[in-house]
Amino acid sequence: MKALDTLAQRLVPKASKQVCIAYGDWSRRDGIKGHATGPVKGFVEALKKRATVVPMDEYRTSITCSSCHKRLKQARLSNKLKRKDDEEDIRTKERPSPKERKEIAEMAKFRNPKLADRKIVLRCTRNVLRCTNSGCKANFWNRDVNAARNML
Structure with missing residues (x-):
């Protein structure tokens, strides 16, 4: 899709595999766990053309202290x-x-x-x-x- 490619180009103006982008591999109840829904998948594919894309596990990242790793x-x-x-x-x-x-x-x-x-x-x-x-x-x-x- 042209709109997603344009957005990816704005995010990564110069295509390079040295650029690494991590995105959350969240899951929704109405989708399949670990699989992106809707335009997210297309956006990730557009980003993969311009940079290295790595899925990131988001489990408990917001409720674990980033300094001492205890529960907040x-x-x-x-x-x-x-x-x-x-x-x-x-x-x-x-x-x-x-x-x-x-x-x-x-x-x-x-x-x-x-x-x-x-x-x-x-x-x-x-x-x-x-x-x-x-x-x-x-x-x-x-x-x-x-x-x-x-x-x-």
Whole structure:
């Protein structure tokens, strides 16, 4: 297909087998495992004409720490402020654990004094993960950045 060849040419302007492109060999439920669906296969064929193409196993790349190779957990980040007088409305299951209270106390050191009448509410986020290994030099990872580092 001309459109896919043009896209491959934009990605690899000068054809050379020294250029190596890795692509994820993901599978979908409605396709055959390990086989690309739709235009992906045609795009890979167009890239193979211009460079060396290597399929990359993506399994657990986003949830394995790229520094220490331990499993990452979902991060709980502050993305909402609540008035302190509304605390009675917070359900029991949303109350922080002692460990989370300690984290909140640490964050309070850096809190803006103008927001003193507000309470920080921690929520789980999907795109940021945290490493719980105490010896790891990295604490928080963007899911996509971590996956890319693991694929290298």
